[in-house]
Amino acid sequence: MPTATRARTKVTAIPGDGIGPEVMRATQQVLAAAGAEVEWEEALAGAEAFRRGIAAGAPQETLDSIARTGVVLKGPLETPVGYGEKSANVALRKTFEMYGNVRPVRELPGIRTPFSGRGVDFVVVRENVEDVYAGIEHMQTPGVAQCLKLITEVGCERITRLAAAVAQAEGRRKVTVATKANIMKLTEGMLKRIGEQVLAEYPGLQHEHMIVDNCAHQMVIRPEQFDVTVMTNMNGDILSDLAAGLVGGLGVAPSANLGDEAAMFEAVHGSAPQIAGKGVANPTALLLSALMMLRHIGDFATARRIEHALYVTLEEGKDLTGDIAREGEGVPTAVYVERIIANLGRESGAVPEREYRPIALKRWPQITWYRAASTRELVGVDVFVESERDPRAISITLQAAAEGSAFDLTMIGSRGAQVWPDIGGHSFLVDHFRARFMFKEPPKGNGIAEITDLLQRIGRQHNWMHIEKLQRFDGADAFSKA
Ligand code: NAD
Numbered sequence: 326m327p328t329a330t331r332a333r334t335k336v337t338a339i340p341g342d343g344i345g346p347e348v349m350r351a352t353q354q355v356l357a358a359a360g361a362e363v364e365w366e367e368a369l370a371g372a373e374a375f376r377r378g379i380a381a382g383a384p385q386e387t388l389d390s391i392a393r394t395g396v397v398l399k400g401p402l403e404t405p406v407g408y409g410e411k412s413a414n415v416a417l418r419k420t421f422e423m424y425g426n427v428r429p430v431r432e433l434p435g436i437r438t439p440f441s442g443r444g445v446d447f448v449v450v451r452e453n454v455e456d457v458y459a460g461i462e463h464m465q466t467p468g469v470a471q472c473l474k475l476i477t478e479v480g481c482e483r484i485t486r487l488a489a490a491v492a493q494a495e496g497r498r499k500v501t502v503a504t505k506a507n508i509m510k511l512t513e514g515m516l517k518r519i520g521e522q523v524l525a526e527y528p529g530l531q532h533e534h535m536i537v538d539n540c541a542h543q544m545v546i547r548p549e550q551f552d553v554t555v556m557t558n559m560n561g562d563i564l565s566d567l568a569a570g571l572v573g574g575l576g577v578a579p580s581a582n583l584g585d586e587a588a589m590f591e592a593v594h595g596s597a598p599q600i601a602g603k604g605v606a607n608p609t610a611l612l613l614s615a616l617m618m619l620r621h622i623g624d625f626a627t628a629r630r631i632e633h634a635l636y637v638t639l640e641e642g643k644d645l646t647g648d649i650a651r652e653g654e655g656v657p658t659a660v661y662v663e664r665i666i667a668n669l670g671r672e673s674g675a676v677p678e679r680e681y682r683p684i685a686l687k688r689w690p691q692i693t694w695y696r697a698a699s700t701r702e703l704v705g706v707d708v709f710v711e712s713e714r715d716p717r718a719i720s721i722t723l724q725a726a727a728e729g730s731a732f733d734l735t736m737i738g739s740r741g742a743q744v745w746p747d748i749g750g751h752s753f754l755v756d757h758f759r760a761r762f763m764f765k766e767p768p769k770g771n772g773i774a775e776i777t778d779l780l781q782r783i784g785r786q787h788n789w790m791h792i793e794k795l796q797r798f799d800g801a802d803a804f805s806k807a
Contacts, residue, residue: 333364334622335394339387342371343596344606345400351608351662352398352615358666359634361619361627366390370413371402381420382413388420397589398618400611401596418453423584424480425487426451428565428593429617430548433609434675435639436573436649440548445571446677447551448495450488451561452516453582455480458558465790466711469757476512476557479694481519486687487583488555489527494620494684499531499552500524503540503560511805513537516557537564544568569593576648579613581621585688590618604657607646609635612665620681628681631665636673638665698798703772705732705763705795706779707804710787713756716745719787723760726782731775732762736807743807761807763795 338353340346356363368390370383377384382402391397402413417423428449432441461473488500502520504513517534524532535543537560543550544564548571556564569578578593592610600606612635619628639645644664647655712719716737723734737745738759742752760783768775776792783789796803 333362334396334624335364335366336618336622337368337387337390337394337397338365339368339370339397339399339402341400341596342373342403343401343598343601345371345402345596347601347604347606347658348592348608348611349398349400351606351658352611354662355608355612355631355634355665356615356619356627359627359631359669361624361631363619363622363624366394370399370417372405374413375405375408381411381416383417383420391417391421391587391589395587396618396622397587398611398615399589399591401592401594403596403598417589418582421584421587421589422454423582423587423589424452424454424483425583426453426561426565427487427491427581427583427617428568429579429613430551430565430568430572431677432572433577433639434636434673435642435645436577438571438573440571443549445548447548447568448491448497448553449561449565449568450484450491450553450555451565452480452484452556452558454558456512456558458562463790465709466756469755474509474512476515477694478515478519478696479689481516482523483687483689485516485520485523485555487684488553489524489530490685490687492530492553493527494682496680496682497552498529499533501533501535501540501551501554503535503537503554503556503564505537505560506534507536511803513557516555520555540564541567544571566593573649575610576607577609577613579610579617581614581617583684583686585686588618588621590614590621604659605647605655606658607648608658608662609639609646609649621684623683625681629676630669632676633673634665634668634671636675637668637671640673640675700797700799702797703764703768703794704797705735705761706776707793707795708760708762708780708783708789709791709793710758710760710783710789711756712758712787715754716747716758719758719760720745722786723783726786727762727779730779730782731764731766731768731772732779733765734760735763736761738807741807757790761795 340349368387370387374382374384404412431446455476457472457474459475463471465471492500504517506514506517569575575594580593582589592614594610616628616632644656644660646661727734736743739752739754744752
């Protein structure tokens with residue numbers, strides 16, 4: 326039971342769009358009935374904000390409220406067609422640098438799935454701000470597109486420490502780092518390397534690495550083996566949805582977005598416009614998100630009380646909303662909420678006994694993170710050129726261009742495969758080639774004059790789109806081979 330002396334914690338409530346206001350009201354009713362010491366500050370974001378001309382989808386008052394409270398419970402947000410391409414969700418995540426997405430995946434009583442009875446109970450921790458989702462894209466030629474996958478050491482360290490903190494807060498024992506390090510050795514390999522280094526500092530936690538495609542397979546074949554998993558942004562996006570599917574789908578999946586400045590709790594589902602305003606939406610996902618929020622603010626007792634009442638309600642299977650009820654037995658949201666409230670104080674045997682502690686979030690100083698190298702060498706440059714000719718013909722013009730420059734042409738690649746010198750194989754060719762030029766001898770200065778000279782020579786015959794310097798840091802190649 327909450328103690329009378331507990332100060333009320335201010336929380337920003339963003340009802341959002343579609344069914345958002347309905348599931349928010351339902352959740353707030355349950356929290357109030359359970360005695361949660363929360364004071365709501367209601368704030369606007371989503372479709373209405375866009376219609377008022379606010380490009381980010383959230384007005385300044387909403388951002389001010391979040392900055393003040395540091396805790397948000399949020400309904401789904403829509404970006405109405407014709408109001409820009411930016412999503413208010415992404416804007417909120419980025420404004421408050423909520424770098425970690427935490428998605429519990431736990432079997433719920435009464436929600437029948439092909440995995441029922443297996444005791445699925447793990448957490449997916451997903452990096453939330455880096456990777457290809459930074460959205461840095463460029464058309465290279467009219468028919469070839471590129472997206473930059475940016476991964477940082479500090480980003481990998483932050484997300485791994487968050488995964489470890491989640492494991493510790495929930496008394497879990499194992500962290501699985503899932504990456505595609507076998508192919509993307511520098512980017513995905515960075516999470517593997519940093520993850521292993523960081524997790525070695527936590528003697529109470531076992532850790533392992535798993536290739537992410539096998540991780541997807543293992544989640545379906547033997548999901549009970551997982552405890553906490555950690556992944557880069559896109560992998561985590563895909564596997565967290567897959568994982569939600571194991572235990573009843575997005576409609577009952579909660580989530581938290583965590584960062585230094587703010588924590589935002591939300592259901593994974595969207596605004597379900599088809600059923601909005603009908604009073605039949607299922608508030609379970611937002612309610613489960615609110616339980617994560619209560620634990621975040623330290624109200625473990627109320628979270629436990631509500632969790633048991635919810636589990637009892639689901640177990641009994643009476644008065645459930647249409648999406649989870651047996652055929653033809655769905656009730657309105659309000660009836661389901663009344664049932665949960667009536668069950669407050671009852672205990673369910675299905676809730677795993679867990680000693681929850683607050684997630685010990687590290688504060689990351691707001692500095693420009695700089696990583697020194699004791700030696701740096703510039704050894705060459707990759708120049709990306711557009712050409713409709715064949716690799717042999719391109720090699721002749723590029724070699725002629727490099728004649729008398731500081732470089733030798735050593736390789737031409739097409740979408741990662743070497744196509745000159747010919748090593749056999751049947752690469753399908755498109756009008757986008759990577760030409761690798763190596764310095765004949767180390768440049769005296771910073772090499773810029775030599776590179777500029779080379780680009781001018783190449784530019785006389787070929788359209789080039791971009792270049793990448795080939796560097797060595799601390800004596801190791803800082804680029805992939807062909
Ligand atoms: P959705 O999750 O809204 O709906 C998918 C299906 O699940 C629909 O059949 C819907 O009726 C059902 N459903 C979802 N939540 C339910 C609930 N609580 N109770 C009962 N049934 C539920 O996904 P969508 O249709 O792809 O998206 C609709 C809108 O929501 C889009 O504008 C999208 O951009 C937005 N969206 C927002 C968020 C967010 O704010 N985090 C997330 C996803 C989608």
